[in-house]
Amino acid sequence: MCTLTLCRVVLFLATDCSGEHQLLCKNGRCITREYQCDGDDDCGDATDEIECHKVECPVGEVQCDNFLCIEATWVCDGDDDCRDGWDERNCTGACSANQYRCADGSRCIDARWKCDGDDDCLDSTCDPVNDWKCANGRCIDASWRCDADNDCGDASDETGCPTIHPSLCSDMLTIRDCALMNETSHPICMDAVEGHKYCRKFCGMCLVDPNVTHP
Known part of the structure; x- marks a missing residue:
């Protein structure tokens, strides 16, 4: 058992924000840099969501209305990746040249995801022995169930878990x-x-x- 002061010192030593993938908030908290301008107040003081309109998206990504950067191939793929519906507005039925249309025609996915071993179309049958089927239809490794990580994407693998x-x-x-x-x-x-x-x-x-x- 450590005192509150000691615990804060230990946490600071473990997260000194010296890594290139880390961001130091104004309140002293350290978060991963990829959480910057993601629409969530990860810092607790909104430091990571300030002046996001000035952030330039990396090559291959586009910026949503809420300034969140997403992969360009995620536009019109059937998922609300922007969290405000921007990437799914005014979509036509055709997939882009670098996308693949799923067999049921429900969505377009990144062409690089075809035959990668993951059920990105969410239309396959889960292995009854090694897999667990999420509420959204995705199959995940059965060992990932109740591991405190949202592997399904809809958190269904973390619901109903024992304490x-x-x-x-x-x-x-x-x-x-x-x-x-x-x-x-x-x-x-x-x-x-x-x-x-x-x-x-x-x-x-x-x-x-x-x-x-x-x-």
Whole structure:
């Protein structure tokens, strides 16, 4: 058990914002840079959503009305990637040259996703042994169910999950966050205490025996 002050110091050391993929908020909080201008107040003080109209989208991406940058191939693919419906407005029935139309004709997907092993069209049958079917029809690895990550995209894989003891494997950060935290000058998985506290699954520190707890 650590004091509030000590916990803040430990968290700061684990997230010093020295990595190229990190952003330091005005309130001192550190977030992954890809959360900047995504329409959500990830900083808690809206630092990451200030002057987003000045942000230029990378090559191959377009900017929504709310200034969020998305892949150009996501426009008119049937998903509200902009979160305000901009990318699905005024869409025609034809797919672009770099897209592939799903067999049921319901959506266009990035042509690079064809035959990549993922059910991007959401029209395949899940493997009854190794897969779990999401509410939106997507198939995910059965082991991803109730792992605290929204693998389905609609969070259906994280609904109805049992409450687990704090000593068991439940990360405070997502897998993506943990991956980026290992690109800093102080990789979080190099510190057993911090790695276990914030990124257990990513650092391979999960407990196998549910009856065993940490002191």
